[in-house]
Structure formats: C-alpha cells, structure tokens
Amino acid sequence: MTSDQVRPAPREPQHADDSPPSVEQTLLGQLVGYALRRAQLANFRQVNAAIGELGIRPAQFSVLVMAEAYPGITQSELAQCLNVDPPRMVNLLHNLEEHGLALRVRNKVDRRSHGIFLTKRGEAELQSLKARVHEAEDTHLGELSSQERDTLLQLLQRLF
Amino acid sequence: MTSDQVRPAPREPQHADDSPPSVEQTLLGQLVGYALRRAQLANFRQVNAAIGELGIRPAQFSVLVMAEAYPGITQSELAQCLNVDPPRMVNLLHNLEEHGLALRVRNKVDRRSHGIFLTKRGEAELQSLKARVHEAEDTHLGELSSQERDTLLQLLQRLF
DNA sequence: TATTGTTATACTCTATAACTATA
C-alpha cells in the first residue's frame, strides 16, 4: 500500500525498431534449467506427434515399456519406479485396459495386488510405438552427432 | 473382444529375489527424451524449493526476468517469447500484481495494450529470486564441472 | 496394524473458443 509499490511507466513501448524481446538476451538464456524445460517441451511435442495419433501419451508409453520388461509388475512398483503417484497410476491403467493393451491380473497369493501384463495386442502395438518414439527422438536430436548424443545422455543422467 | 486381447499370467511376481524393477534396465534408460524429462523435473523441484517459499513459481519468475529486461513489454509479447498462451499470461500477471511485484500500465497511444513494469518491490524481490535460482541451479548441477555445464547448455540449446 | 489399490478432491498447467474494447 505504500508508494514504493507504484512505478509509473518511464517510457512507452521501448522496442519500437529495436529487436523484438527475446529470452536469449536475458538471464533465462543462460540458465540450464530454462534450456532443460524448453528442450523437454520440444521433445514432448515430437513424441506426441509420433504416438498421439494412436491415442497414447508419453506416460502411458512408459508404463507399456515397463510392463513388457517386467511382466507381472505391480501397480505400486510401477508408481514407484516411474515416479508417478498411485492415484494417477489407476487412471493410466484404466486407459491402457480400455485400449485393450494391458491387463490387471489379481495375484492369487496376495489378493490385494495386481500384476500388470501386456495383451497380445499390447505387445504388437508397443513394437510400433517404440519405432515411432525412436523416430521422434532422431528427429528431435537431428542436429547432434551420435557422439554428442551420447555426451548429452550421460550429462543428463548425472542430474538425477 | 477377440481372444488375442487376453494374455493369462504366465507366472506370478517374477522378481522375487530379483533386483527391483528399474527404468535403467529398459528402453527408457536409453532415451534422451526420458532423461530430459527426469532432469527437468529434478530441476523444477530444486527451483521450487528455492523460490516457492516466496510464493513464486518458475513461470512467474520468467515473467519478472523479462519485465526487468524489457520494461513496458506487452502481454502478447510476453506470451509469444515465453511460449505461454495469452489466457495463461492473464493469470500469471494477476498473480504478480497481487504480490505487488508487477504492474499493467495502459498504453496511451494504443489503449488496447498494456505495458508490464516491475514495481520497486518487484525489482528488489527479483534480485533475491535470481540469487536463489542461481543457487538452485548450482545445487542441481553440482556434479558437473563448469566445462561440462557449458557443454550441456550448448547441446540443449541446439534442441529448440 | 499395515499395505494395495481406489475414490474423491483440488490445484496447476495447457489449450481452445468466444467475448470486449479498442483500432
């Protein structure tokens, strides 16, 4: 409420024939965190363009990959290793079941838990999804040599 | 509805005394896109821990940085250069005004557009936010040498 | 009592369409 909250406009538009405002010219252009966010969004756009038309989102793809690698993996294991909380995993699996790609199978020993398995159709569909994701990744990383790509992956893996 | 949708459980839990399921062992561990997502989430956690207690989120921080660098920047310019759509920019600015950090000033020439300016308090607060963001970035990148950091930034900047 | 999965809820982010006031 004090007058120091108000700072009257010292001048109008400011960049009349200046270059248009750009994050590159600011602190944001120097922040690895901001570059990470932009690169990640660009990647999501590529991946969504590649697999979105099949009705699959990145999170669902990651569940399919884990269920193929670890048949019978439980929902809580999936939630833990994919860093997704259990309530969201419920929806992801509903969705995959609706698509006919995965199944929940009640564990006969511990009837609280469900093992997740791919259907035959899920297994087939996943092969096509993997190919598309690799394609999207190649498109996104097109500028980089395969050595630069390795370097990038290794640097990123040291950040978590 | 055909029988190929059903794939009965071939065995139960599967990793009894196996290593626990881990994305590293799968395709996900090889995808730059997945590594990008994890690194970006880790970065957000750091940044949010650093500036969240001041009630500021990363998107709001980026608006403050741009408003400082380009005083009088309009909402549509902000929306464009930060890759945020106009409706979301409305909320971001409401929020910054409520915090007393920024102001919308109606342009006297073209009364449709608003120039965005930091308040005195916004300018002061931003200095503290910048320091915290740099600190968060240092924490997040702690493992990397300053040369590796540069390499990472340059590789990322070629992905958008 | 503790755990698995679920429901309910809420808040943010993202995206789109439609409206207003100005030009």
Add this chain to the structure above:
DNA sequence: TATAGTTATAGAGTATAACAATA
C-alpha cells in the same frame, strides 16, 4: 476487419486425504 486482452471451459498432470479389501 483485425488485434490485445479477457473470460469461460475443459482436459491432463500432480498431490493429498480418506476409504475398502486384504494381509
């Protein structure tokens, strides 16, 4: 008619608390 900003709305992602079934 076009543009800047706004409102309304809806969907996905994220997070928390509380509950049912089972152990």
